[in-house]
Amino acid sequence: MTLRDWRESVIEYIRIEARPEDKFGHQPRLYALAGTIGQDMDYDDDVLFAAAWMHDLGVFSGHCPQDPEQLSRWDHVPYTIDRSIELLTGWGFPKEKLDAVAQAIQKHQVKDEPTTAEGTLLRDADILEQLGAIGILRTVVKVGRDTRYPSFSSILPVLNYSVNHLAHQTRLIRSKAMAESRAEMLRSFLSAVYDEAGDLLH
Template sequence: MRPSYRQTLPEILRQEALPVDKFGHQPRLYRLTQEIGEGLSYDDDVVFAAAWLHDLGVFVGHRPEDPVALKTWDHVGYACRRVPELLSTTDFPAAKIPAVLDVIREHQPHDNPQSIEAIILRDADILEQLGAIGILRNVSKVGRDTRFSYFSEIIPVLRRSLETLPGKIRLDSTRRLAEARIAVLSSFLSGVKAEAGELLY
């Protein structure tokens, strides 16, 4: 019988993810972990919970609205404080909650993940920052995120992703999945430069 938390966590996130387009990151991320982890031995319960709950602190209603406070907001710390409470309301195995928190703490590109579960989720999160999805997620911030008022301000973010993220990937399976995404992002940036030059704004 399928554990009910596999249905409950997506339902919770569908309600909590604001703006609503942020919801799509979670199911895509979990699907990527399955592709990356195929043939590997790891705890999918831990990866599933971490994939669905890792970004709780970036949603409107959870993060600060004040731009100054937002600049120093620790969304990972917030998620780690809230996740045990959320998981305890489901049938998720209580003994695995500490492992979920470890994965959430180590899911960002600058982190040094120690467990295979954390490596898989971090690799998947890197893939979500590359390719067409990475472009959509970043460009959608222009005009609604206090950090980005102009398209020209998001191009350096995409360029940094292209230059730095592929080298942070840990697993061979992720590198294979990344190849097409890297090509898409590279082509996009070249196209923007060719079409707009210095007149992007």
């Protein structure tokens, strides 16, 4: 397979499997954002592309438990890594780079400490996706769809956590600047919510 072939296979697969459908946009945004952050860095673009597009496979409907109790204990990362390696191998992804993809996916969450350039880029970009206007959209869409968030008031702790904690967790200079800007936008939004609704938000 050519470079173009495996990348097209990845995109087409995620386009089909990303459910609910709004989850699809996160992947191309994440890859583009990571590339922006890393424009002056030395990293493997094959690894970054594969990791960015595949990293959330285990949270898609059909790839994770449907039972709320089981879902609350679900760690999507091991499943995502195993399935990604299997799929990428079938699509002709360079075998010598599979371990690097696995490492990037393994360390992409806020709690993690990535040791590779690709993992650091992926983690910082994933944090940025939880801030600003995109962070608001990705959180609000869960209301009434995710059993953890039955109302608007139930997502305010998530947004407050993002602005007060996540905004300070990025590692790279460029992503820190972007996080500050996005966090300020999120603060303005939350302030407007409290001003407009007070204790009456449901």
